[in-house]
Amino acid sequence: MTLVSDANRIIFARMTNKSKSKNKKPIAKAKDSTVPFKAEKQEKIQLKQLAKDERTWKILGLSFLLISIFLIIAFVSYFFTWRQDFVQASRGSEILTDFDTTAENLLGKTGALVSHLFIYKLFGIASLLICTFFFVVGVNLMWRRRVFSIWRNLKYVTLGMLAVSTILAFALRQSEFSWGGGVGKVISDWLTASLGFIGTSAILLLIVVAYLVWQFNPAFSFPKKLSKSTSPVREDQNEEKADLPLPQHDFVKEEEPADKKMAPLDAAKLIIDEEVEKPKHKLGIIEKETGIHSKEEEKGFDRITVLKPEARIDFEDPAPKTSAKAINKSASEDVLKLEINDVPLPKTEEEEKVSAPAEKTKAYEPTLDLRDYQYPTLDLLASYGSEKVEHDQNELENNKNQIITTLRNYDIEIQRISATIGPTVTLYEIVPAAGVRISKIKNLEDDIALSLSALGIRIIAPIPGRGTIGIEVPNAKKSIVSMKTLLSSDKYQNSTHSLPIALGKKIDNELFIVDLATMPHLLMAGATGQGKSVGINAILVSLLYKKHPSQLKFVLIDPKKVELSIYSLIESHFLAKLPNEEEAIITDTKKVINTLNALCIEMDNRYDLLKEAGSRNIKEYNAKFTSRKLNPEKGHQFLPFIVLVVDEFADLIMTAGKEVEMPIARLAQLARAVGIHLIIATQRPSVNIITGTIKANFPARVAFKVSSKIDSRTILDAGGAEQLIGKGDMLISLNGEIARLQCAFVDTPEVDKVVEFIGYQDGYPQPFLLPEYVDEKELESGDFDLGDRDSLFEDAAKLIVANQIGSTSLLQRRMKLGYNRAGRLMDQLESAGIVGPNQGSKAREVLIKTDADLQQHLEMLG
Numbered sequence: 001m002t003l004v005s006d007a008n009r010i011i012f013a014r015m016t017n018k019s020k021s022k023n024k025k026p027i028a029k030a031k032d033s034t035v036p037f038k039a040e041k042q043e044k045i046q047l048k049q050l051a052k053d054e055r056t057w058k059i060l061g062l063s064f065l066l067i068s069i070f071l072i073i074a075f076v077s078y079f080f081t082w083r084q085d086f087v088q089a090s091r092g093s094e095i096l097t098d099f100d101t102t103a104e105n106l107l108g109k110t111g112a113l114v115s116h117l118f119i120y121k122l123f124g125i126a127s128l129l130i131c132t133f134f135f136v137v138g139v140n141l142m143w144r145r146r147v148f149s150i151w152r153n154l155k156y157v158t159l160g161m162l163a164v165s166t167i168l169a170f171a172l173r174q175s176e177f178s179w180g181g182g183v184g185k186v187i188s189d190w191l192t193a194s195l196g197f198i199g200t201s202a203i204l205l206l207i208v209v210a211y212l213v214w215q216f217n218p219a220f221s222f223p224k225k226l227s228k229s230t231s232p233v234r235e236d237q238n239e240e241k242a243d244l245p246l247p248q249h250d251f252v253k254e255e256e257p258a259d260k261k262m263a264p265l266d267a268a269k270l271i272i273d274e275e276v277e278k279p280k281h282k283l284g285i286i287e288k289e290t291g292i293h294s295k296e297e298e299k300g301f302d303r304i305t306v307l308k309p310e311a312r313i314d315f316e317d318p319a320p321k322t323s324a325k326a327i328n329k330s331a332s333e334d335v336l337k338l339e340i341n342d343v344p345l346p347k348t349e350e351e352e353k354v355s356a357p358a359e360k361t362k363a364y365e366p367t368l369d370l371r372d373y374q375y376p377t378l379d380l381l382a383s384y385g386s387e388k389v390e391h392d393q394n395e396l397e398n399n400k401n402q403i404i405t406t407l408r409n410y411d412i413e414i415q416r417i418s419a420t421i422g423p424t425v426t427l428y429e430i431v432p433a434a435g436v437r438i439s440k441i442k443n444l445e446d447d448i449a450l451s452l453s454a455l456g457i458r459i460i461a462p463i464p465g466r467g468t469i470g471i472e473v474p475n476a477k478k479s480i481v482s483m484k485t486l487l488s489s490d491k492y493q494n495s496t497h498s499l500p501i502a503l504g505k506k507i508d509n510e511l512f513i514v515d516l517a518t519m520p521h522l523l524m525a526g527a528t529g530q531g532k533s534v535g536i537n538a539i540l541v542s543l544l545y546k547k548h549p550s551q552l553k554f555v556l557i558d559p560k561k562v563e564l565s566i567y568s569l570i571e572s573h574f575l576a577k578l579p580n581e582e583e584a585i586i587t588d589t590k591k592v593i594n595t596l597n598a599l600c601i602e603m604d605n606r607y608d609l610l611k612e613a614g615s616r617n618i619k620e621y622n623a624k625f626t627s628r629k630l631n632p633e634k635g636h637q638f639l640p641f642i643v644l645v646v647d648e649f650a651d652l653i654m655t656a657g658k659e660v661e662m663p664i665a666r667l668a669q670l671a672r673a674v675g676i677h678l679i680i681a682t683q684r685p686s687v688n689i690i691t692g693t694i695k696a697n698f699p700a701r702v703a704f705k706v707s708s709k710i711d712s713r714t715i716l717d718a719g720g721a722e723q724l725i726g727k728g729d730m731l732i733s734l735n736g737e738i739a740r741l742q743c744a745f746v747d748t749p750e751v752d753k754v755v756e757f758i759g760y761q762d763g764y765p766q767p768f769l770l771p772e773y774v775d776e777k778e779l780e781s782g783d784f785d786l787g788d789r790d791s792l793f794e795d796a797a798k799l800i801v802a803n804q805i806g807s808t809s810l811l812q813r814r815m816k817l818g819y820n821r822a823g824r825l826m827d828q829l830e831s832a833g834i835v836g837p838n839q840g841s842k843a844r845e846v847l848i849k850t851d852a853d854l855q856q857h858l859e860m861l862g
């Protein structure tokens, strides 16, 4: 007995300390000393499960909908039966237990009582608005999402009931029926007492007019437009919720800037947007599917499907195309070629100035070099499944609930959660409750990953510029982003980029199409098998679809020997190579060094040309050249872009080290303005491969999945790439911002088809020739012995004699040589008595005047 009463006392003490409401359970505990704690725990878990069970929500939702219907029936019936039921209803709830009393209302005594309360005592017929509240709550609960905003509804219901009841009570004060209810009457009486009849009329009229203006925003100067909304906010709202009986909500307005900002990104964006209104009440968590999804989907995908795969895209720039067409009409094709591409005669600068406007019509058109060239067609590419982002509502719900629960377990409450579904991952954006430290959430990264039992969780805390924290969770079902989708998009087709590359889709399904020319170089890293080669192919294919062979050349370096060999078929269209080399695709390390140095020479030569032309970059230079302001006789020519692709940079650095690093660093530093761009890929992004010099000159970097956080830091200066999920899932760091993309997929057979399509067309007689590079060490070891002449000695002599100018830079430009080699040739020409000695800044005197004399002279020299 004593034991029991002692236990009772202890329990009682606990009970009073805790909460009085729990007093029954502790007493039960007293009788059974250990079990009660368990029992209490179990009950909690069951309640939780009950709250999670969707059936509970459905039942609750249905109940609210029924209440709403009940109220409507009762109110409507009241309009006809109020007289008969008035006396009974005035007696109050006691009539419910009085079996002798009956009511005429369709819903009996309850209907009569409730209607009497709302209509007679409270808000008059404005009480009908309360039905919408129950309807809204019911619908939201039934579908467990924010179909309508409760807060907005509540706000408008409250304001509406007060305003309408007052207006009606005032306007129809003589009527027998209580149009404005008790509340309306009280307010209206008070207003009349304070402001008088006229003052009250004015105030109430103002309310009505203000509401109409707010709702319809009529254009006062043009009454015709009265019915149309002019405010963009209102338009959106009207479209979005045309069936809503209530005015639109502030919520959408608040969200407007963010949505607008994201709108172009939303080709197939879906957002569940939830406000955790009161963190402690889970019922407050509701969600909303914005109209953006369907609207944007229509915009984005219908537009894409309209384009038939067979449709030929003409990627030519509109301007050159029209000019070419215009000329086509006026001249026969053969004459045309001569006219357009014939080199203009040398002119003095003045002549150039004078004749420039007249010649504008005959602009040089580089594409006419291969005027029958056909751009590849879209039907060469394959489509991979449906491009629609599929989402599993249950998966979304479960992940969301788990995120909320996990955070709650660590005492982190959140205000709002929204989800954006991408092709491979879904981004859950959360707004933490006030006072929660971001670092706390960041530290829980692993715990959240564990609780969601998913790989590839990435936490972005905070998302720059959004004021939210992002949690990226991989989708159970991932969709492949077809290259075809990207290339058929308006964004790609209408792009005005110099070198548009279609890389993939962002997490919000925005197509990621950027200009390589502005990047200006790209560093790619990723462990083996994570999508690097596919990424390189995506870049090359997107350039091939948009560029003419005269506008673009690739220098392909492939130490692995197999990855890029597929492109050898387009050698005479798009590839550049060293003179005297058989293969355009470079696989040998020694040749790589020569090629990189040759590119450096090409860069220097291009800078000389730009300097002479007074242009700051290749675009300006080419514009001047095509408008025939530059003289080809002086070595000027149309400069194609050159894109250097190195697949497996690590291999090169391991075998050649500085010899490779130095020219790469030089090119990366300087080549941008002259139209040379680098794309460098590596499997091993370690610091000895991606050195500080290289990194500093590659502001744009891509990371596919890498094996460690250190690798991720090396490439991106941030972690995260080690948590990617492979198969083209990538992070791109551009202008200091990191974005997650799903790389476009283009399979080898597709690339084969594209390459064959181009390769079987007429090309140039040979690949684009890079300047010859001779290792300077080899040059220095030789002397100026005439028997050991440079292989280009005769060509140089002929060029100098033909032009009668003893200038080293002439040799450099016309023979595409580096400064050192041209200088050495000039020295040899001097030793051979063909040119005179160096005269400082002036060109050397040419001692042999004609070609015939030169032939004789050379024969004499043997």
Ligand SMILES: Nc1ncnc2c1ncn2[C@@H]1O[C@H](COP(=O)(O)OP(=O)(O)OP(=O)(O)O)[C@@H](O)[C@H]1O
Residues within 6 Å of the ligand: 480, 481, 526, 527, 528, 529, 530, 531, 532, 533, 534, 535, 683, 727, 728, 729, 742, 743, 744, 745, 746
């Ligand atoms: N964007 C993508 N979408 C879908 N699947 C992809 C994508 N990229 C790569 N994959 C899948 O991953 C495989 C390996 O890709 P890829 O050959 O590009 O890897 P890698 O990084 O170049 O490997 P390695 O360095 O060994 O050559 C592909 O065969 C393909 O099945």
